[in-house]
Amino acid sequence: MSATSDDDRANEVLTHAEWAAALADGELLGQRCSDCGHETAAPKAACARCGSRSLETVSLPTEGVVYSETTVAVAPAGFEGGYRVAVIDLGEARVLARLEGDAGIGDSVEFVGPLEDGEEPAPLFA
Amino acid sequence: MTDVRVVGVGMTDFGVHEQPLPELFADAAFEAFDDAGVEGADVDAFYLGNAMGGQTERDTHLAPTLATHIGIAGVPCQRYEDACATSSNAFKHAVRAVEAGDHDVVLVGGVERCTPVTGLDTPEMTSVFASAAHRQYEQPTGLTFPGVFGLLTTRHMHEYGTTEEDLAAVAVKNHRHGTLNPRAQFGKEISVDDVLEGPVVASPFRLMDCCPFSDGAAAVVVTSDELAETFDGEPVGVSGIGHATDVIPLADKADLTATRSARDAASEAYEAAGIGPDELDVVEVHDCFTGAEVLAIEALDLVEDGEGGRAAVEGTTALEGRIPVNPSGGLKAKGHPIGATGVAQLVELTEQLRGDAGRRQVEGAERALAHNLGGDAATTVVTILEGMA
Ligand SMILES: [Zn+2]
Numbered sequence: 379m380s381a382t383s384d385d386d387r388a389n390e391v392l393t394h395a396e397w398a399a400a401l402a403d404g405e406l407l408g409q410r411c412s413d414c415g416h417e418t419a420a421p422k423a424a425c426a427r428c429g430s431r432s433l434e435t436v437s438l439p440t441e442g443v444v445y446s447e448t449t450v451a452v453a454p455a456g457f458e459g460g461y462r463v464a465v466i467d468l469g470e471a472r473v474l475a476r477l478e479g480d481a482g483i484g485d486s487v488e489f490v491g492p493l494e495d496g497e498e499p500a501p502l503f504a
Numbered sequence: 505m506t507d508v509r510v511v512g513v514g515m516t517d518f519g520v521h522e523q524p525l526p527e528l529f530a531d532a533a534f535e536a537f538d539d540a541g542v543e544g545a546d547v548d549a550f551y552l553g554n555a556m557g558g559q560t561e562r563d564t565h566l567a568p569t570l571a572t573h574i575g576i577a578g579v580p581c582q583r584y585e586d587a588c589a590t591s592s593n594a595f596k597h598a599v600r601a602v603e604a605g606d607h608d609v610v611l612v613g614g615v616e617r618c619t620p621v622t623g624l625d626t627p628e629m630t631s632v633f634a635s636a637a638h639r640q641y642e643q644p645t646g647l648t649f650p651g652v653f654g655l656l657t658t659r660h661m662h663e664y665g666t667t668e669e670d671l672a673a674v675a676v677k678n679h680r681h682g683t684l685n686p687r688a689q690f691g692k693e694i695s696v697d698d699v700l701e702g703p704v705v706a707s708p709f710r711l712m713d714c715c716p717f718s719d720g721a722a723a724v725v726v727t728s729d730e731l732a733e734t735f736d737g738e739p740v741g742v743s744g745i746g747h748a749t750d751v752i753p754l755a756d757k758a759d760l761t762a763t764r765s766a767r768d769a770a771s772e773a774y775e776a777a778g779i780g781p782d783e784l785d786v787v788e789v790h791d792c793f794t795g796a797e798v799l800a801i802e803a804l805d806l807v808e809d810g811e812g813g814r815a816a817v818e819g820t821t822a823l824e825g826r827i828p829v830n831p832s833g834g835l836k837a838k839g840h841p842i843g844a845t846g847v848a849q850l851v852e853l854t855e856q857l858r859g860d861a862g863r864r865q866v867e868g869a870e871r872a873l874a875h876n877l878g879g880d881a882a883t884t885v886v887t888i889l890e891g892m893a
Contacts, residue, residue: 394640418756420641426751446662446760448654449707450646454631457646465655465755472755476645483662493645500644 387412388434392421401492401499408438408471419473438473440489442466442503444481466503478504508599509732509739510889512540512725513851518839519689520621521719525563526573529615532721533574540725541736542609544575549607551598552583553591553614554843559632560623576611587636588792589878590614591722592846592885596745598726608731613723614844622719629717636879638753650706650714650793652754652880657708657795659760666798666813668708672699673816674794675712678830681823682837684864689716689839713794718839722848740854744888746772754880763881766803773873773886781805785869786856787827788849790877791834800875801829804886823864831856831864846876850887857891
């Protein structure tokens, strides 16, 4: 059992619809696990590291560092090739995002809002 | 517990096949039946791998359809889908069923058609492949499958200094092996310059860093050690299987270069077989991209972490090297009909352990390992086979 009482433990649900709506408003939401501290930018029903359902919705940092990147030349149907996709390290959480500009691994980048290209929202960093 | 044997193997050439799925699958299945010396009436279950038939061919509930086509209607049939690890997962469950005494003689197979010639065009097929990525948190970025491995490999290059030339050497090696395999899609040698001059698909990968779209089928017959003696096919033992998963989406992975599921599956398989990586004679790994082979040989502990990039350059993983990797040509040169790939690796290794691999034979091979990875390494199945001679 955790030392904290049940009342102190977060049991917040963050749906994809809520995450997408916040993204459209220029805010990147994520979750922090109350039990192990793991943070994610991809909301789930339970923590991906420890399975805990005690999750807290958090506003993620808007500044991060490129952790890895790829330039996609051959794109899926509905996309025009030649764009960059990157894993951005936000400190505790990492997020998969579209990346504008020529930042490489280790370079600082900033969250600039939702990607407007596709039918569904994705974070855009530059 | 019952020990399990592979007693029959068969596969089609990989490449372009105009036949519908049932006809394509029958070619592999009957080759396996004939190799084993079994008739359809001897088979008491069917385990099928087909990853994308619903998306690519508008064809689902395939297992009973294929079973009927090859004359084994009525037996329990099940179909597996785990992206590229589809048919090795089918194999695992077939082996478990024989071990448990549920079934005595089981057909395991995989079939898929992915070429633009026989199916969807490249953008559509790129979408279908990308559908193994997270629907909400990865697909909207436009991430493709080459892009997934591009992210993992770019990080490896950053951490360990792996170069584009190192990656190209994997393609050169596997193409060379492919020239020795009459069933391979590509039968021509290529040079490092050929790879480096190709168009980018998803950086750091150029066209020849990537496996092709392929059509094909593969099948094996498995049975108990006791019954194996009653069949014609020279038996090969299944000495260990490991199967593990990792988180999706990939941004949540603790380590992008570890392919954690492969490490976990390998540990389980090595322990079950009671051997270590040093005791292997031949290995087939899931080289959907050149960088994937680099990550795989590190995850399997064939080389130290960070040294995977140099292995092909230095000849360590060549047919005549310290540990031959992908003598079949791998996915890179042999081809990659998704749902058939896992079983096709086992077909290759069975032939190697029987000494039947012709010009690509690894001399005296006694222990072999297959590494079949699905999605962004979110699934890996590792299978260890051993010769009985
Ligand atoms: Zn947790």
